[in-house]
Amino acid sequence: MATPALTLHHMLDTYGDYLAYERGLSSHTVRAYQSDLQQFFAMFHVHGDDSLETLLPTLELNDVRQWLAQGTAEGASRATTARRSAALRTWSAWAYKKDYLPHDITMRLRSPSVDNRLPSVLSINQVEQLLTYVHEQEDRARVAVKEMPGDMQIHRQWRICSRDVAILEILYATGIRVSELCGLCISDLDSAERVMTVTGKGNKQRRVPFGVPAAKAMTQWLRLRKEHLRQSSAPDDDALFLSIRGKRIDPRAVRELVHHYAHAAGVPDIGPHDLRHSAATHVLSGGADLRSVQELLGHSSLSTTQRYTHVSPERLRTAYNQAFPRA
Structure with missing residues (x-):
């Protein structure tokens, strides 16, 4: 029997299970990481039930950098950029272990500095x-x-x-x-x-x-x-x-x-x-x-x-x- 094509929906679900049950991340973080990954693949016009098998072997670090830079140009905060970077690094390492990627494309991705400004404080x-x-x-x-x-x-x-x-x-x-x-x-x-x-x-x-x-x-x-x-x-x-x-x-x-x-x-x-x-x-x-x-x-x-x-x-x-x- 032929193996079903790997779709974006299937990978997002599997990735979410990994984050929740193996990494122990909160449901809020899981949703945020899944959303980040969904937006990343939208850059390649891949959505929902679209197959990833042709795209995944072609992905490179520059693709991730381009997506992060695009978000920054559109007004994403440093905290948001740092979270997106973490989401893609976690996904890339996981996808490589699952043989979805030929190599970990984010291994040389540097973490952006986080905005250390303090939140508002009431007296x-x-x-x-x-x-x-x-x-x-x-x-x-x-x-x-x-x-x-x-x-x-x-x-x-x-x-x-x-x-x-x-x-x-x-x-x-x-x-x-x-x-x-x-x-x-x-x-x-x-x-x-x-x-x-x-x-x-x-x-x-x-x-x-x-x-x-x-x-x-x-x-x-x-x-x-x-x-x-x-x-x-x-x-x-x-x-x-x-x-x-x-x-x-x-x-x-x-x-x-x-x-x-x-x-x-x-x-x-x-x-x-x-x-x-x-x-x-x-x-x-x-x-x-x-x-x-x-x-x-x-x-x-x-x-x-x-x-x-x-x-x-x-x-x-x-x-x-x-x-x-x-x-």
């Missing part, structure tokens, strides 16, 4: 302003329910508002990634100890604590979550945070609600990652050591934590005055 007062605003919105929704208890639309708005409060409180209280937040399950939450089990990159788990305000917001959301599940046609019973329809919430929805509330609260425009960086910065400024912040953020390397946590000039001056004999 402690700005975070308070943001969280106060979302709590006020939840209070208004609760009052509206009392005034019109039979209005199911108002009930749903209250539940969603309560969920949003819990999401923002948890994002700031824990500094977890948006993908980690969306992946949380009910069983990951230990309300009594105020800690949660977070599954990060490479399926590595860590225990992350959270404070009293976040715990109160979670208690309120968990109570309303039960009603939200009952009102949903196809609920996800295991997901901690739910969409309007009762499914597990996705990262895009979380990003949209963070941007929405930041704008409405009158603070600088931020996303979930900026809340993560703000939390880490505030913990560090409060006296935490870098190693503890590394554990909190789930970084495998301390050098990564050093990039995401900068020391405020005030704390640096205080430490200098206290420690240096000729300060």
